[in-house]
Each structure stands twice: as C-alpha cells, then as structure tokens.
Amino acid sequence: MNKELKVMEQKQYDDEIDLYELIEILVRHKWSIILTTVFCTILSLGAALYVRSNTPNYLMKSILIQQDSYELKGVNKIDVDSVLLQDKNVKRILEIESIRKEYLEKTRENMQNISSERKFLQDLITISKNEKKPEEISIKTEIVVDENSSRDIINRYLDILREQDNLSEVILKEKKIKSDSLEKTKIEIENIQNEILDIFKKDGDLRALKPEEKMNYIVAKYPELSLRKNEQEKYYNTYVNELVRLDSLNDKLDIIKETTDIYFIKGQSKVKLILVVGIVMGLFLGIMVAFLKEFIDGYKKRYRK
Known part of the structure; x- marks a missing residue:
C-alpha cells in the first residue's frame, strides 16, 4: 500500500510544471527569443513604414x-x-x-x-x-x-x-410681381378717386352736407364704389408691406x-499599433521557438540513449 502511494506521489510530482525549469529553458534559449523578436520587430517596422507612406492626408x-x-x-x-x-x-x-x-x-x-x-x-x-x-x-x-x-x-x-x-432670383422675381401689382393698384385707386370727384361735381345733394358727412353719403349711396376703394387700399397696403419685407431679406442672402x-x-496611421503587435508576436514566437528547440534537444538525447 505504501509503495503504491509513493508511486502515485512520484507521478503527481512528475506531472507538475516546474516554474524554475521553464525559466531555465527561456534563459538557455534567450538568443533564439531575442533574434526572433528582433526579426518580427523589423518586419513590423517595415510594415508600419509602408502603411505610414500610404496613409492619406x-x-x-x-x-x-x-x-x-x-x-x-x-x-x-x-x-x-x-x-x-x-x-x-x-x-x-x-x-x-x-x-x-x-x-x-x-x-x-x-x-x-x-x-x-x-x-x-x-x-x-x-x-x-x-x-x-x-x-x-x-x-x-x-x-x-x-x-x-x-x-x-x-x-x-x-x-x-x-x-x-436661387433666393436672390426668387426675391427679384417676387419684387417685380409685387411692384407691377402695386402700380396697377395705384392706377385703380386714382380711377376711383376720379369717380368720387365726378360724383361731388354732379350730385347736388352733397353740397348741403358737411364735409364729414359727405363720405358717409357716398358710402351709403354708392356701396360698390366704396367696396372697390377699400379693397384696392387693402391691396395697396399689402403690396407695400410685402415689398418692404422683400427688401429686408437682402441682409439674409448669404x-x-x-x-x-x-x-x-494629417491622416491617422496605425504605425504604433503595428509596432506593438509585431514586438508582442515576436516575443511569443521566440518563446515558442525556445520550447520547440528544448523539445528537439530532449528528443535527440533520449534517442541517443
């Protein structure tokens, strides 16, 4: 029973990883690790320089x-x-x-x-x-x-x-339309005023009225004329206000x-990242090479025996 326990303990110890032995292997093959790391670093440096030269600005x-x-x-x-x-x-x-x-x-x-x-x-x-x-x-x-x-x-x-x-073009076009409409409205208002003057000359009932009563008389007796006058004056004010608004837009044309x-x-290249990855990969490959060489050396020794 004791012999079996000793064999099991010995097997357990054999299966355990000896950290000092791993460090010893890495130290023994340090030049392989260094050379592999340097080689990968040089490759990554070349790749980084190539990427940098092709990075657009x-x-x-x-x-x-x-x-x-x-x-x-x-x-x-x-x-x-x-x-x-x-x-x-x-x-x-x-x-x-x-x-x-x-x-x-x-x-x-x-x-x-x-x-x-x-x-x-x-x-x-x-x-x-x-x-x-x-x-x-x-x-x-x-x-x-x-x-x-x-x-x-x-x-x-x-x-x-x-x-x-095309804002300036639209403004000029609108100003032309409003100006033409305003001119037509002015002519229409002048025609209405002339009609009112004729009424004053021809209608004898107006002579007996006070000045403030005369317009009320015309409104009552000639309602269509009064409506035309109010309508054209409304148009006139609208066109004037619109032209003023369009003129104010000149400050907003820009x-x-x-x-x-x-x-x-300057374009952002990944030079630093490429270098870091190259160094890390070189170190990793170097360690792998070290363990591979150790395995080969051990195999050769066993084979010679």
Whole structure:
C-alpha cells in the first residue's frame, strides 16, 4: 500500500510544471527569443513604414448653411448630399486637370464612364454634418495629387452649392410681381378717386352736407364704389408691406457662410499599433521557438540513449 502511494506521489510530482525549469529553458534559449523578436520587430517596422507612406492626408473646410424659404415659392433647397448624384456636377469637378489625370491613371480604359467617375469622386470627397446642428457641414477631400488640386475640389464643390441658391432670383422675381401689382393698384385707386370727384361735381345733394358727412353719403349711396376703394387700399397696403419685407431679406442672402478656411488634416496611421503587435508576436514566437528547440534537444538525447 505504501509503495503504491509513493508511486502515485512520484507521478503527481512528475506531472507538475516546474516554474524554475521553464525559466531555465527561456534563459538557455534567450538568443533564439531575442533574434526572433528582433526579426518580427523589423518586419513590423517595415510594415508600419509602408502603411505610414500610404496613409492619406486630407483638406477640410467647414461651412454653415442657414436656409429658409421665407414663405416664397420656388426657393431651391440646398442639398450637399445630392451634388455628386448629378452628372453635370461630376463633369465639372473632373474639369480640374490634375484630378482628371489621376482618375484616368487609376481607372482602366474600359471602365471609364460616368459611374466610375462618380465613384472616384465619392471616394475622395466626404460630407459630414453635425448631428446636433445639421446646418454645420464639413467638406473633406483626400489629397491624391497635391494640396492645390484638393483646394480646387473643395472650391468647385462650394461653387456648385452656391449655384443651387436661387433666393436672390426668387426675391427679384417676387419684387417685380409685387411692384407691377402695386402700380396697377395705384392706377385703380386714382380711377376711383376720379369717380368720387365726378360724383361731388354732379350730385347736388352733397353740397348741403358737411364735409364729414359727405363720405358717409357716398358710402351709403354708392356701396360698390366704396367696396372697390377699400379693397384696392387693402391691396395697396399689402403690396407695400410685402415689398418692404422683400427688401429686408437682402441682409439674409448669404445663405452659405464659410466658417473656416481650408485646413490640412494629417491622416491617422496605425504605425504604433503595428509596432506593438509585431514586438508582442515576436516575443511569443521566440518563446515558442525556445520550447520547440528544448523539445528537439530532449528528443535527440533520449534517442541517443
């Protein structure tokens, strides 16, 4: 019975992992661990430098679009997201020679069409909106040729947005309509006043009335004329007030406001992460190599015996 217990205890000890023995193995094969770690670090450094060299940089500009129809019909809604959905706008941006050249170089000839042109620009240009303030918009473009070309892209995009703004045209059109209506109303009021003067000349009953009673007499005796007069005066006041309101909108014509200049944004690369992962992987592989070499050495010793 005692012998069996001793055998079981000995087997249990043999199955246990000796921490000191593991450390001894790692120390014995330290150069394998170091060389493997260095090798993986060099590889990760090369990968990091490659990623860094291919990390794109950007230019960005922030704008503010505060638009209101001001109860006017026909005012276009400025939609920054629909610019590249229109073929004519895609063509206009690709009129920038350097950007056009870049597109032609990156796109196979048999794939060059309006769809690939749109996709090319959509990959370059990013439009973002402030979630809390949708009127705050940022236009960002990747620098694929040089900064000047990317500036041209942003400025061309802004030009297209400004062309969507037709508020000034609508205001001028409305002012013309109101002014014409006002002139017609003035003529109609003058005609009514002339009719009243004729009544004063022809109607003898008016001569015996006091000045303040004469208008009441005309209202009572000529109700249609009085209604016409009140109606035209109402129109006149309405048109005058509307023209004043339209004139006040001149201060609000600058719908698209540039809140920042075009500024440079350095692209964020994962250089540090790649280096850290490379070092950790190198250390892990080095330890695995150390244990593998220890296993092979042990196997050779047993085989020689």
